[in-house]
Amino acid sequence: MENIRKGFEEVGYISDAEVIVTVYLALKLQKPILIEGEPGVGKTELGKVLSQIFHADLIRLQCYEGLDENKALYEWNYQKQLLKIQIMKEAQACENIEHDLFSREYLLERPLLKAIQSENTSVLLIDEVDKTDEEFEAFLFELLSDFQVSVPELGTLTARHIPMVVLTSNNERELSDGLKRRCIYLYLDFPAVEREIAIIKAKVPEINEKLTQQIAKAVHLIRQNREIKKKPSIAETLDWARALLTLNEDSLSEKLVKQTINILLKTKADIESFNKQIGAAALDEFARS
Amino acid sequence: MEKTMEANIVRFTHLLRLAGVKVGSGEVIDALNALTVIDFSDREQVKTALRSVLVKRKGERDIFDRTFDLYFAPLEERERQQMEHQMRQDQKKQQIEEAEQDLTFEEENLDLTEEEKYLYSQMDQEDKGRIKDYLKKAEAGKSREWEPNVKSLIETIVKGALRKWLHSHQDQVDLKERVSTGDLELDYILEDLGQKAPSGEDSLMYEDMQHIKDKDLPKANMLIRRLAKHLVTRISRRYKRSKRHQVLDLRRTIRDNIRYGGTMFKLKYRSKRIQKPKLILLCDVSGSMASYASLVLQFIYGIHSVLGQIESFIFSDDLERISQHFQPGSDFNQLMVDIMNKSNVWGGGTRLHTSLKTLRKKHSALLTSDAYLIILSDTKTEAIGDTLQELQNIKKCVKDILWLNTLPEQEWQNSISTRTFQALVKMYPCNTLNDIEQITRSKIFS
Incomplete structure (x- = not known):
């Protein structure tokens, strides 16, 4: 567990004990980690960080509506097969052609199969799994529990090295119980003020202490407001910090908040809600307190 | 070990x-x-x-x-809590026994539930005094002579008084039923869990929507809008899935492969057009549904803000179209005031059959084979037979009728109207926010 904590520190991923214990358990029990949380809390980043600290290949499967086995697991190289047929037709040597056509030579490996067949341990990041359909979720069961997949023409392919699997979900829809049962669960919330200060310090080290604290407190206040629909993510906090640094500011002010609030809030409705519910002056005052 | x-x-x-x-x-x-x-x-x-x-x-x-x-918890803490739990149980038992002594008519105990007796025990002396006075006066009168069943009448009146008192003292009394495991330690933990339930999003999800307190309304409103959005996302997903059932587009495939001498080298597919279902929403705003009305409107507002293809109506004595109020960017509070001020049906009686007839006669263009009719109501309506007939007529025109019932599911068996309509339409419990969440998860549009 200590190694994981050190690894996170080395790559600048500020985490808490919960993240470390969960990752440790997932590795020890050889189970996938399912990470849920608001967009922008660092779910995908955790997968990337794991590949960095374990020096493993990162194999990423970005999920979307309509994603199917062909795009996720494997596909037969149809064009290559067709060419082979054409060549063989002219060569008049048709023996074993059927067997040849469905050999590994014609197999296009997609991320899931790549992770299973990898020579070294890899990190398989299945990103935004909630965007897929239930059928695809069910298809993942075999992979996540037994680390094997079935290709009808080749039989069952078992993992050479069990990959570290990280699934992320924005909670747009409830995932099935079957999928959840196979995973270790981690809910990532927006960081507390202290942790956000640590993140800003790690990612934007040039910024001064006072401004760092003001930024973290201000962002925390905005996230507390229920009327603001798209809460500022950690990445947006960092963008704001960098923007203020570029403007050579060392402290927040009402004017500065008004000028740069669009870096934190990305919709007109949210900016209007901010002006109505909090306001630049109040935010500035709160952050300075 | x-x-x-x-x-x-x-x-x-x-x-x-x-x-x-x-x-x-x-x-x-x-x-x-x-x-x-x-x-x-x-x-x-x-x-x-x-x-x-x-x-x-x-x-x-x-x-x-x-x-x-x-x-x-540490052992001493657990023992202390168990002892406190036992003391609370004994105290409650004693309070109920005392209530039984007060609640008599002509030396006979009134037929009240344990919960009702407990409610009485929680009243202050003044309120208790009123009930006792009433019972005393009833005993002094000669009501038995003209009404032999006077005891049951008195019981009904006492029950009514207790319910009324409960309505105005909801914050003081905890009437949640506890599961008894027979294991004292588990029981006290369960009781403690119930008592210390936070008033956060999670506990709100399981609260009967009509009992959600004013201070929790903003939170509940946010939740309900989020759930409405989830429901709509679900609808659109359900239909986008059909994209996967691709059909080979022979014409384009042949045209594109002429350059390869006719060998089908590149396959072209034709994908199905994505269509979201049409929704017609009928919301009950009659007297019996009054306490749900604000949340009901939030629900409609939430759906309107994401999905354009929806027609909304409210009904009580008759039907009234309210879709025109839901303009993009409209303020919810203003919208609520507008609807309530302009509505002629708000808080009236329930004549669903008349409302359905109006829908069928005046808005027949909406009732198409790709439309879903969603009714949000507690099923308490006049003329159950006529309503059933109207539902049958409409069911022939639309794809399906879905009923979101605000009556708690455990009461469905005792409700004739619920049982009657359930035989014809798909009915889903919609009493708590958790119920709505369950609906958004289930495949209701299939």
Whole structure:
């Protein structure tokens, strides 16, 4: 567990004990980690960080509506097969052609199969799994529990090295119980003020202490407001910090908040809600307190 | 030692299930395995490890934390809590016995439930005095001579008075039914969990929507709008899935492959057009639904803000179209005031059959084979037979009728109207926000 904590520190991923214990358990029990949380809390980043600290290949499967086995697991190289047929037709040597056509030579490996067949341990990041359909979720069961997949023409392919699997979900829809049962669960919330200060310090080290604290407190206040629909993510906090640094500011002010609030809030409705519910002056005052 | 740990974890997971957390046996095995690889002496580590393997929903994390803190409390603390629990039980029993002594008519006990007797015991002396005075006066009168069943009449009046009192003192009385496991330790934890339920999003999800307190309304409104959005996302997804059933586009395939001498080298597919279903929403705003009305409108508002293809109506004595009020960017509070001020049906009686007839006659263009009719109501209406007939007529025109019933599911069996309509339409409980969430998860549009 200590190694994981050190690894996170080395790559600048500020985490808490919960993240470390969960990752440790997932590795020890050889189970996938399912990470849920608001967009922008660092779910995908955790997968990337794991590949960095374990020096493993990162194999990423970005999920979307309509994603199917062909795009996720494997596909037969149809064009290559067709060419082979054409060549063989002219060569008049048709023996074993059927067997040849469905050999590994014609197999296009997609991320899931790549992770299973990898020579070294890899990190398989299945990103935004909630965007897929239930059928695809069910298809993942075999992979996540037994680390094997079935290709009808080749039989069952078992993992050479069990990959570290990280699934992320924005909670747009409830995932099935079957999928959840196979995973270790981690809910990532927006960081507390202290942790956000640590993140800003790690990612934007040039910024001064006072401004760092003001930024973290201000962002925390905005996230507390229920009327603001798209809460500022950690990445947006960092963008704001960098923007203020570029403007050579060392402290927040009402004017500065008004000028740069669009870096934190990305919709007109949210900016209007901010002006109505909090306001630049109040935010500035709160952050300075 | 190990056996004790296993038994303890199994008992703990049993408690979690009783508290509403979904825990399967596979997860119990994971929990035991997890405990073998962590530092067992570190309480926080044990808690985090168990939470990671046993809890798979954000909303269940809080229940887990409180259950863990109570179950794995130091021994002295547990003994103290058990003793307090026992004392509370004894006190409640005594209060009920005292209530029984007061609530008599001609030396006979009134036929009241334990809950009602407990309610009486919670009243202050002045309120109790009123009921006792009433019973005394009733005994002094000669009502028996002209009404032999006067006792049941008096019972009804007393029950009414108790309900009325409860309505104005909801915050003071806790009437939640507790599961009794027969295990004193588990019982006291369950009771404690119920008492210390936070008024956060998670507990709101399980509260009867009509009992949501004013201070929690903004939170409930946010939740309901989010659920409405989820529901709409679900609808659009359901239909986008058809994109996967691709059909080979022969014409384009041949045209594109002429350059390869006619060999079908590149295959072209024709994908099905994505269509979202049309929705017609009928919301009951009659007297019996008054306490749900604000949340009902929030629900419609939430759906309108994401989905354009929807027609909304409210009904009580008759039907009234309200879709025109839901303009993009409109303020909800203003919208609510507008609808209530302009409406002629708000808070009236319930004549669903008349409303359905109006829908069929005046808005027949909406009733098409790709439209879903969603009725949000407690089913309490006049003329059940006529309503059923109208529902049958409309069902022939639309794709399906879905009924979101605000009556608690356990009362459905006793409601004739619910049973009658249930035979014809698909009915879903819609009494708590959790029910709505269940609806958004289920495949209702299929």
